[in-house]
Amino acid sequence: MRTLGSPLIALLMQAQGGAASEGSATSSTSIVRLVRESNPISQGVLVLLLLLSIISWGIILYKLWTYRAANKHTAQFLDVFRRSSKFSEVQAVCRSLGDSPLVGLFQTGYAELTAQLRQSSPDTSNGPNPHPAAGRPTLKSVPAVDRALLRASAVEVNKLESRISFLATVASMGPFIGLFGTVWGIMSAFEQIGVTGSTSLQAVGTPIAEALIATAAGLAAAIPAVLFYNYLTQRVKVFASEMDDFAMEFLNISERNFT
Numbered sequence: 315m316r317t318l319g320s321p322l323i324a325l326l327m328q329a330q331g332g333a334a335s336e337g338s339a340t341s342s343t344s345i346v347r348l349v350r351e352s353n354p355i356s357q358g359v360l361v362l363l364l365l366l367s368i369i370s371w372g373i374i375l376y377k378l379w380t381y382r383a384a385n386k387h388t389a390q391f392l393d394v395f396r397r398s399s400k401f402s403e404v405q406a407v408c409r410s411l412g413d414s415p416l417v418g419l420f421q422t423g424y425a426e427l428t429a430q431l432r433q434s435s436p437d438t439s440n441g442p443n444p445h446p447a448a449g450r451p452t453l454k455s456v457p458a459v460d461r462a463l464l465r466a467s468a469v470e471v472n473k474l475e476s477r478i479s480f481l482a483t484v485a486s487m488g489p490f491i492g493l494f495g496t497v498w499g500i501m502s503a504f505e506q507i508g509v510t511g512s513t514s515l516q517a518v519g520t521p522i523a524e525a526l527i528a529t530a531a532g533l534a535a536a537i538p539a540v541l542f543y544n545y546l547t548q549r550v551k552v553f554a555s556e557m558d559d560f561a562m563e564f565l566n567i568s569e570r571n572f573t
Contacts, residue, residue: 351494353502357466359495359528362490367535370484373477374542380413384474385416388556395420396537401427415470415553416560420464423459430454431572453572454563463561470557474550478543492532499525 391404398404401424407419431451453459467534503521 318363332380353498353524355498356495356528359491359498360531363528363531363535366484366488366491367538368474369480370535370539370542373480374538374546377478377542377546380428380476381546381553383413384415388412388416390414391416391420392560398416415474415557417472419463419466419557419560420564423463423508423561423568426459426462427453427568427572430458451572455569456569456573459568460561460565461496463564467554467557467561471554474553475547478546478550479542481539485543487530488532488536488539489531492529494536495528496525499528 391407391414394407394411395404395416401420404420405424408421409415429454433454499521503525506521
């Protein structure tokens with residue numbers, strides 16, 4: 315019995331596995347057939363949701379790659395900034411670390427700082443004493459440097475947030491677009507009931523299945539969009555916090571050395 319039972323169990327399991335794979339293939343074929351045979355309105359809804367989903371995933375992948383590069387360059391920039399004894403040394407490496415939002419802050423603050431120091435430098439070309447003792451240049455207005463850093467921070471945040479709002483649009487519109495396709499499919503089902511006079515499952519099953527595909531497509535487009543919108547928005551907040559910290563550090567160094 316044991317010898318005969320083992321092959322029999324193996325054959326049963328193989329038959330069940332084959333039936334499962336056949337059922338899965340049949341299910342996939344049925345969905346494709348339903349989409350192909352659906353009415354033009356339902357097909358248009360599915361195409362629109364597909365386009366929205368493709369654009370959303372393109373934005374998601376681009377932002378993930380951009381934020382990863384920004385994190386890497388930010389770490390390198392902060393290391394150079396804190397090891398350097400002169401702002402000019404930091405300025406020399408800014409071009410190679412341009413993905414970091416801190417580079418934009420530093421260049422704006424450095425430009426404002428340089429402009430003020432140039433204006434406060436003593437003029438030795440004229441006057442009775444052609445060689446006066448060179449005084450240390452000083453900042454005329456620390457708040458002006460602070461305002462420049464705030465403007466630069468706003469610009470960098472806007473760059474980081476660009477295109478993210480599209481994900482929020484897809485997250486909010488996707489289910490409603492899918493619902494529109496569902497309602498239209500159900501209307502077609504009721505219309506078919508009125509024409510045929512039959513309420514059997516065979517008569518209304520196909521239109522209702524087509525309608526539910528639109529709902530599933532709307533959810534498939536909206537769920538990743540809302541998840542990554544929240545994630546990317548949180549990453550932007552982290553970058554904004556880092557920029558605020560860097561701006562305060564830049565101001566402290568400037569005030570300590572040039573006032």
